[in-house]
Amino acid sequence: MNYQWYPGHMTKAKRMMQENIGLIDLVIELVDARIPLSSRNPDIDELGKNKARLILLNKSDLADRKANQIWVEYFKAKGFHVLEINAKTGQGLKAIQGMVKEACQDKIERDRKRGIKNRPVRAIVVGIPNVGKSTFINSFAGKACTKTGNKPGVTKGKQWIRLNKELELLDTPGILWPKFESEEVGRNLAFIGSMNDEILQMTELASDLTAYLLKHYRAELLGRYQMEDTGDAVTPAMVLEHVCENRKCYKKGQEPDYEKAASLVIDDFRSGRLGAVTLEMPDAAG
Numbered sequence: 001m002n003y004q005w006y007p008g009h010m011t012k013a014k015r016m017m018q019e020n021i022g023l024i025d026l027v028i029e030l031v032d033a034r035i036p037l038s039s040r041n042p043d044i045d046e047l048g049k050n051k052a053r054l055i056l057l058n059k060s061d062l063a064d065r066k067a068n069q070i071w072v073e074y075f076k077a078k079g080f081h082v083l084e085i086n087a088k089t090g091q092g093l094k095a096i097q098g099m100v101k102e103a104c105q106d107k108i109e110r111d112r113k114r115g116i117k118n119r120p121v122r123a124i125v126v127g128i129p130n131v132g133k134s135t136f137i138n139s140f141a142g143k144a145c146t147k148t149g150n151k152p153g154v155t156k157g158k159q160w161i162r163l164n165k166e167l168e169l170l171d172t173p174g175i176l177w178p179k180f181e182s183e184e185v186g187r188n189l190a191f192i193g194s195m196n197d198e199i200l201q202m203t204e205l206a207s208d209l210t211a212y213l214l215k216h217y218r219a220e221l222l223g224r225y226q227m228e229d230t231g232d233a234v235t236p237a238m239v240l241e242h243v244c245e246n247r248k249c250y251k252k253g254q255e256p257d258y259e260k261a262a263s264l265v266i267d268d269f270r271s272g273r274l275g276a277v278t279l280e281m282p283d284a285a286g
């Protein structure tokens with residue numbers, strides 16, 4: 001399948017980041033815990049160099065718990081500060097403040113030496129579309145926060161959300177664009193729904209997903225669709241066939257509607273009904 005993105009907005013988003021990055025002490029980068037590398041744009045490393053960095057593995061509720069731990073260690077080893085969170089429920093958010101302090105220790109120390117007291121850390125939230133940036137800002141900043149007025153040098157209309165006396169967030173998240181470095185990255189983004197489904201062949205996508213699940217999350221997949229495990233005889237085509245029958249996916253004239261069955265499988269996966277699944281691991285991702 002040929003995976004595409006909509007490159008039209010890329011320049012605008014990049015410009016917004018470039019304009020604001022000078023004002024920022026800390027880059028809070030959200031990635032999708034199910035595909036922590038495929039959901040990154042490595043350009044952020046260039047854009048955010050010399051800044052304190054915090055990676056949040058968001059949607060950790062939808063990802064494999066053990067894999068989350070492995071990814072935390074992976075990013076730590078690369079020098080990032082990292083936490084697993086669920087922006088939707090707020091799980092993991094409490095640990096952020098402490099982590100911010102740790103990540104910005106150098107800046108805090110620099111300020112102290114220059115006699116600057118109580119200057120809050122200024123942070124921007126960045127990530128690819130749909131990774132949970134708005135949800136995160138809303139849950140993290142909550143209702144208690146106050147928006148501060150425009151500050152000199154900030155792009156007109158940009159506002160800082162003051163979380164407390166130690167931390168301010170730019171209210172507009174920075175949108176990064178996924179990098180389609182390989183077919184695998186494109187496929188991973190398609191699996192989690194970070195692409196327009198209309199341009200995708202759902203049966204092919206569901207078949208690829210099912211093949212992965214049969215290999216790595218077999219019991220969860222077969223359990224969900226109440227299929228017997230008959231070893232190698234179970235193929236992705238068989239699973240789709242089974243879902244078709246089970247969920248009564250038929251076109252007129254009793255012809256099986258594989259597209260519909262495929263969409264059901266994809267939807268079950270995206271909403272976590274196939275269990276907590278991680279789609280890439282550090283080794284495989286290289």
Ligand code: G4P
Binds near residue numbers: 131134
């Ligand atoms: P964005 O700003 O980065 O584009 O993402 P946004 O916050 O709009 O979140 C995209 C979707 O991801 C939303 O679902 C949101 O609820 C969901 N989401 C965000 N964080 C988490 C998380 O930690 N766990 C889970 N399970 N979901 C998360 P939606 O279907 O678009 O909206 P809704 O039905 O939840 O309202």
